[in-house]
Amino acid sequence: MSNTLELFNLQDKIALVTGATRGIGLACAELLASQGATVIISSRKQESCEQVAAQLQASGLKAVPMACHLGELxxxxxxxxxxxxxxxxxDVLVNNGATNPHFGPIYDTDVAAFQKTVDVNIRGYFFMSSLGSxxxxxxxxxxxxNVASVNGVIPGLYQGIYSITKAAVISMTKAFAKECAxxxxxxNALLPGATDTKFASALVHNDAIRSALLQHVPMNRVAQPSEMAGTVLYLASNASSYTTGACINVDGGYLTV
Incomplete structure (x- = not known):
């Protein structure tokens, strides 16, 4: 039993999680810290990072706030x-921070929304990975x-440019894996399905959209952020020591339909 637990031990590891103040990022930060890592809590606003770090510290976990806007090199x-x-x-980088300013027909995407999405979701991930590696x-x-998305495989309706950037993240994951080995x-990459976060509120909190979406999810429900964190822990730890270039779907079966 102790050997199994040791596979997931992150004691003395330094882990950076972007977009760590809420949703999937927060769930990942909490779990990595619970396994012994010192987690750098990063998001756009230093105040938010400090609040989350203080919460983790109050629970006896090791957390350090460091703000960073992923769209700014x-x-x-x-x-x-x-x-x-x-x-x-x-030791560990979780590229989770992302943006999706345009929700609507892809052909109505304006230049500002296009550029912001590309800057954060592609350029930000790229240079975080470059410097991190x-x-x-x-x-x-x-x-x-890298936290990608099932939308990188099947583009989400009214999420065109976001889906395009997440497809790029999947390709980026494989390219870095090959050259960094x-x-x-x-x-590696995590591909979440529909998850109950503020980021995805336009989908999961709209009854009509959620109902239509769940018709394509065999498990017939939306995920909780904590359900994404276990895969991230696996990929961060020695349990995945021979795993690189993998893109793991955590989607309730969405991509199997």
Whole structure:
């Protein structure tokens, strides 16, 4: 039993979770911290990061707030300088922060919404992974987990540009996995289905849309954020030591229909 538990032990590991102040990111941060990791709580607003870090600390967990806007390259670079100066290492990166400013017909997407979605969901993930993999390699390797979406496989209705960026994240995951393997950096992706978060509220809290969506979900329900965190823990830990380039669907069976 102890050997099984040891597979998921993250004691002395440094983990960075973006978009960590709510939803899937918060659930992941809580679970990684519960397994012994020091979790860097990152999101756009420092105040929100501090609030979540304080909550985890009050529960006896190790958490550090570090704000970063994923759409701003200078902030990404500053975040990594801060991590290296404070910890000297990074073992786990969970690329979870994302944006979806346009919900409507794809042909009505304006330039501002297009650019913001691409900047955060593609460029942000890319440079977080680029800098993260190099820092991990300095200390013997690590694990990058990209939170993509089932929309990257089957585009969501009225979520065109968001779906396009998530398809790019899936491809990005495989490209980084292939090239980072010699550095002992594993790169995998989580593909969540419909999950009850503020981010997905336009879908899951609209009765008509939710009902139509669940017709394609064999488990016939929406997921809770905590149901995504277990896969992230697996990918962050030694339990997945021979897993890289994998894109794991956690979707209630949506992609099997």
């Amino acid at each position: 200078d902030q990404i670079e500053a975040l990594y300088r801060q991590i290296e100066e404070r910890f000297g290492r990074l 190099k820092l991990m390699a300095k200390n013997g390797g690590g694990s990058i987990i 010699p550095m002992k950096v594993r790169v």
